[in-house]
Amino acid sequence: MPEFLLAAALLVFLTVAVGLVRVLRGPSEADRIMAAQLLGTGGIATLLLVGQATAMPALTDVALILALLAAFASVAMARTAPSREDEQEPPA
Amino acid sequence: MGMLPMLAVMLPVLAMVAAVPLGARGAERLTLAVLPIGLALSIVIAVIVQLTQAPILYHLGHWAPPLGIAFRADGLSAAMLVTTAIVVAAVAIFARADFGTASGAPERRQAFAFWPLLLALWAAINLLLVANDLFTLYVGLELLTFAAMPLVCLDGSRATLEAALRYLMFALLGSVLYLLGVALIYGAAGTLDIVLLRERVTADPPVILAIAVMTAGLLAKTALLPLHLWLPPAHAGAPAAASAILSALVVKGSFILLLRLWFGVMAAVPLPDAAQILAGLGATAILLGSVAALRETRLKLLVAYSTVAQIGYLFLMFPLLAAVPGVSDIAAKAWTGGVVQAVSHAFAKAAMFLAAGIMAARFGHDRIAELGGAGRAMPVTLLTFALAGLSLMGVPPSGGFAAKWLLLSAAIGAGQWWWALVILGGGLLTGGYVYRVLASGLRSGGAAVPMSTPVTWRRDGMALGLAVISVALGFLPLAAFGLVQVGQLDLAP
Amino acid sequence: MTSATLFGLAGAALVGIGLFGMLVRTDPLLRILCFNLLGGGVFLVFGAVARRGAGAGFGGDPVPQAIILTGLVVAFAATALAVALVLRLASAEDKR
Amino acid sequence: MTLLVDAFTILAVLAGLVFFIAGTTGLLRFPDTASRLHALTKADHLGLGLIVLGLLPRAAGIDGALRLLAIWGLVLLSSAAVGPMIARLARLRRPGE
Amino acid sequence: MIADLLLVAAMLIVALASMLARQAFTAVALFIAYGLLLTLAWVRLAAVDVAMTEAAIGAGLSGVLLLGAVRRLATQASPPPEQPPGPAMTLLIALGCAALAAALGAVVLLLPNPAPSLAAPVAANLPATDLGNPVTGVLMSFRALDTLLESAVVLLAVVCVWALTPEGGWGGVPGAAQPVQRDGPLALLARALPPLGIVIAMHILWVGADAPGGKFQAAAILAAMWLLPWMAGLVTPPPIAARWLRWTIAIGPVVFIAIGLAGAVIEGAFLAYPPGWAKPLILIIEFILTASIAVALALLVIGTPDTAQRR
Incomplete structure (x- = not known):
């Protein structure tokens, strides 16, 4: 079973790593954000699979932190992306 | 007794931390209260080291190295601890006029920042002097950088902000390179304790590369030519009190660490060729820095370029120590000469920057050509500048003379007479730029100079006191200099 | 080659990449970013050293691991400081 | 019993993998941002969800299972929040492209 | 592989x-x-x-x-770009960096085998700290000084960031004004995530004594959970003149030093813990330090007070 989980982890990681192409190439900022987000989700899945396969429960906590902070970084990216001037709401 | 070095570090750390919530006025009073205690601690440490002729060792948390961290106050630490405490105290009293907060007055930005930064700087330097662990020293380096950077741009003008950014980039690059070396050394030797490393390191590629990148990083922080570009704008743009600390002490912090690396960690592995290169850079710094100072039209920049040159002297000790391992007398002279140079330059340069600050404040500018009338209006300030200048030139009997004479005789003793020529040439050039300032100041002036106030008297007193110390060091009996030899790993018989 | 060595080599390459970026990029913000790339490389070299020191039931030598942890926080503080300075400098621009 | 659990894990993780692959393929191949966004949310919601599901019976106690579910919840939440932001960003970008 | x-x-x-x-x-x-x-x-x-x-x-x-x-x-108007190095210089720098990377790589391969390590002494002395996580043992006991100094460095960094306040902004609210978003996706996340994040941070802090985790990780999570509603414009940071804010970031290092000095008095060495008291004292330090560091980290991200924003 650990072998299967490790292989699955490798595959997930391989898949999302290929998705990195979108971070590199864009073309739009939205694409880069999406690819980074996919990398985050894939990283979380990889950590969970490896953690189960190697009996390291602490990796679940790493995944937990990653999930929290990836959400945080994603919204920061989404609102920072350079865009037209009408995007920002006026400060109250 | 073993606790003293720990207290010398933790006292300013605690004061710095507590100063933040206390606010500007509370921080100022806390600093002034802590200063005498810190000074007393340093003096007691120096006396103990001198009397016992042995370094003070202290294991934090009872954990001995390599697992734990040790403090080790040797003669070099003791001499520099006292120097630091005196300079910090003088600067603090000097700075009250600029950064003081009257009772009931609203808190000002500069006042809030200055006191914790001063305390942090003091803590960082003391840490760099007594810590015996390469990573703890890294934290000390970062503490020093963080404390020094805002001092550079305390006045908030665009030029000083640019100088601060440039300084920060150099400093960050320097510390990350140092950290890289720490990683390699740990990988090679399994400890970061300097005393243990001395026994464990060999001239293996990992160690050599580590020392190379650490040296490069520390040179950037010490501003040895050609990595000096950040220094003149940074030191000249800061407020006088901050300039004094930056030039007198901050660049010494990384220099002392360099000494610990070369003659602590690597004591058993001499690197004569690399030492020649370092001294070559030092010699170039002495000559080019002095020439730049000679041609400078602004007083504070002149003093800053003088720092570039005087730092060069410090590096002349490297080949003299590395060349003749057998002849300990020459090595001892070189070591003492280098350390006395560091100490006397600290006093002289702090005095000089404070004097320059007083002049700049009263004239409203620091153009050297327009300092006429200074001799009549502020004789004490000009006298301070002159005394500090004498020490920098190496005119007997001054601290600078003692340092340069020791280095000179070590150079001749080691058969490396060319460094002696550099020392003499540098002295002449120094005389040139000091003379320029004095000559301009002694001319009868055109513009009216504002009257002096009690504040000026106190400030003049502090600057003059530092200048007098830098000269008086030359009157010390040579035996007193034996202090800096204590615990020096490769010089101990 | 062990994976510790592999990551050590990666760290070495990252040091080169980060240092190059710090020296040739002119945008101060990107310089700070490259400082972080460089820092990542240094920490990775340290991490390789820690991994090589595995023993006594630990997957890596805990001492360098703790040092890296401390170093990460210090590097973050340095980054924040540099960013604040860059922003302050940019706003000083308008006033002139 | 263990066999059953193993089979369940394998099936769920494999299914999760398929969605991850679909997500990446979509991200790389779909022509416009909106459809790429759909591909991404598939990987986020279903790919991770299925892997979490597959690992749930193996989790160490209630505590471990709760943490797994929390991770999935977090990713769903962030995906739900970031998705509209990205969509709006894409809409705003289009006129200028 | x-x-x-x-x-x-x-x-x-x-x-x-x-x-x-x-x-x-x-x-x-x-x-x-x-x-x-x-x-x-x-x-x-x-x-x-x-x-x-x-x-x-x-x-x-x-x-x-x-x-x-x-x-x-x-x-903001972009600053005038500094002159980039010319092609020859760039090539030279590239070669230099490549040489350094190559030398470093070679040295990594040349590190001694078996590697020197302190894993065994850590394992031997860990029971004296009553901790299960060796990294926490190093951070809070064997090399506690580094951790203490680092907390002071983080505090100092906040002072430095504040010291950059432009004229007229002193004492005001730190950071740039954030556009207020009462509803919408960001607001949703800013309201839903923090409670969950705080629970997770406490969990990470608590397990840190015996499993991977600890104060820095927990503090970073807490900082993020404060920054999220700040980014959505839902909370305004307290003005930097606020006394309680300054005490919050200073109290962690103060308590750490105080306990260290108590160790010097009682046990004869700074940062030594009395036998049997190591774990509770370490937990107290970690708990308070987490609060201080979390606020300090968040303040570092929020940045320097703006002149435009005195409330």
Whole structure:
């Protein structure tokens, strides 16, 4: 079973790593954000699979932190992306 | 007794931390209260080291190295601890006029920042002097950088902000390179304790590369030519009190660490060729820095370029120590000469920057050509500048003379007479730029100079006191200099 | 080659990449970013050293691991400081 | 019993993998941002969800299972929040492209 | 091994692309991806505590800090670009950096075998601290001085950031004004995430004594949970003149030093814990330090007070 989980982890990681192409190439900022987000989700899945396969429960906590902070970084990216001037709401 | 070095570090750390919530006025009073205690601690440490002729060792948390961290106050630490405490105290009293907060007055930005930064700087330097662990020293380096950077741009003008950014980039690059070396050394030797490393390191590629990148990083922080570009704008743009600390002490912090690396960690592995290169850079710094100072039209920049040159002297000790391992007398002279140079330059340069600050404040500018009338209006300030200048030139009997004479005789003793020529040439050039300032100041002036106030008297007193110390060091009996030899790993018989 | 060595080599390459970026990029913000790339490389070299020191039931030598942890926080503080300075400098621009 | 659990894990993780692959393929191949966004949310919601599901019976106690579910919840939440932001960003970008 | 090779290749490509990126936003997006990959690398290097810190600080807070800077700089006139080095100089620098990287790589291969290590002494002395996590043991006992000094460094960094306040802004609210978003996706996340995040932070702090985790990771999470509603404009940071705010960031180091000095008096060595008291004292320090560091980290991201924003 650990072998299967490790292989699955490798595959997930391989898949999302290929998705990195979108971070590199864009073309739009939205694409880069999406690819980074996919990398985050894939990283979380990889950590969970490896953690189960190697009996390291602490990796679940790493995944937990990653999930929290990836959400945080994603919204920061989404609102920072350079865009037209009408995007920002006026400060109250 | 073993606790003293720990207290010398933790006292300013605690004061710095507590100063933040206390606010500007509370921080100022806390600093002034802590200063005498810190000074007393340093003096007691120096006396103990001198009397016992042995370094003070202290294991934090009872954990001995390599697992734990040790403090080790040797003669070099003791001499520099006292120097630091005196300079910090003088600067603090000097700075009250600029950064003081009257009772009931609203808190000002500069006042809030200055006191914790001063305390942090003091803590960082003391840490760099007594810590015996390469990573703890890294934290000390970062503490020093963080404390020094805002001092550079305390006045908030665009030029000083640019100088601060440039300084920060150099400093960050320097510390990350140092950290890289720490990683390699740990990988090679399994400890970061300097005393243990001395026994464990060999001239293996990992160690050599580590020392190379650490040296490069520390040179950037010490501003040895050609990595000096950040220094003149940074030191000249800061407020006088901050300039004094930056030039007198901050660049010494990384220099002392360099000494610990070369003659602590690597004591058993001499690197004569690399030492020649370092001294070559030092010699170039002495000559080019002095020439730049000679041609400078602004007083504070002149003093800053003088720092570039005087730092060069410090590096002349490297080949003299590395060349003749057998002849300990020459090595001892070189070591003492280098350390006395560091100490006397600290006093002289702090005095000089404070004097320059007083002049700049009263004239409203620091153009050297327009300092006429200074001799009549502020004789004490000009006298301070002159005394500090004498020490920098190496005119007997001054601290600078003692340092340069020791280095000179070590150079001749080691058969490396060319460094002696550099020392003499540098002295002449120094005389040139000091003379320029004095000559301009002694001319009868055109513009009216504002009257002096009690504040000026106190400030003049502090600057003059530092200048007098830098000269008086030359009157010390040579035996007193034996202090800096204590615990020096490769010089101990 | 062990994976510790592999990551050590990666760290070495990252040091080169980060240092190059710090020296040739002119945008101060990107310089700070490259400082972080460089820092990542240094920490990775340290991490390789820690991994090589595995023993006594630990997957890596805990001492360098703790040092890296401390170093990460210090590097973050340095980054924040540099960013604040860059922003302050940019706003000083308008006033002139 | 263990066999059953193993089979369940394998099936769920494999299914999760398929969605991850679909997500990446979509991200790389779909022509416009909106459809790429759909591909991404598939990987986020279903790919991770299925892997979490597959690992749930193996989790160490209630505590471990709760943490797994929390991770999935977090990713769903962030995906739900970031998705509209990205969509709006894409809409705003289009006129200028 | 294949996984490691893949990971290393991805890391190097992302780093290279980030370093070469034309747009600041692209560079930072790639940098965040770099942080994610580094997190996985730390797991592969069996440094789970470091992986957590990297995830929280490297990818999370650093990324958000840089993004904030990109955002603020976008609204300002870009400064006149410094002259980039010429092609010959660039080539020279590239060769130098490549040589350094090559030398470093060679040295990594030449490190002694078996590697020197302090794993055994840590294992032998860990029982004296009553802790189960060796990294926490090093951070809070064997090398507690570094941790103490580091907490002082973080505090000092806040002072430095505040010291950059422009004229007229002193004592005001730190950071740039954030556009208020009472509803919408960001507000949703800003309301839903913090309660969950705080629970997770407490969990990470609590397990840190015996399993990977601890104060820095917990503090970084807490900082993020404060920054999220700040970014949505839902909370305003307290003005930097606020006494309680200053006490909050200072209390951690103060308590740490006080306990250290108590050790010097009672046990005869600074930062020595009396037998049997190690774990409770360490937990007290960690708990208070987490609060201080969390606020300090958040303040570092929020930044310098603005003149435009005195409330």
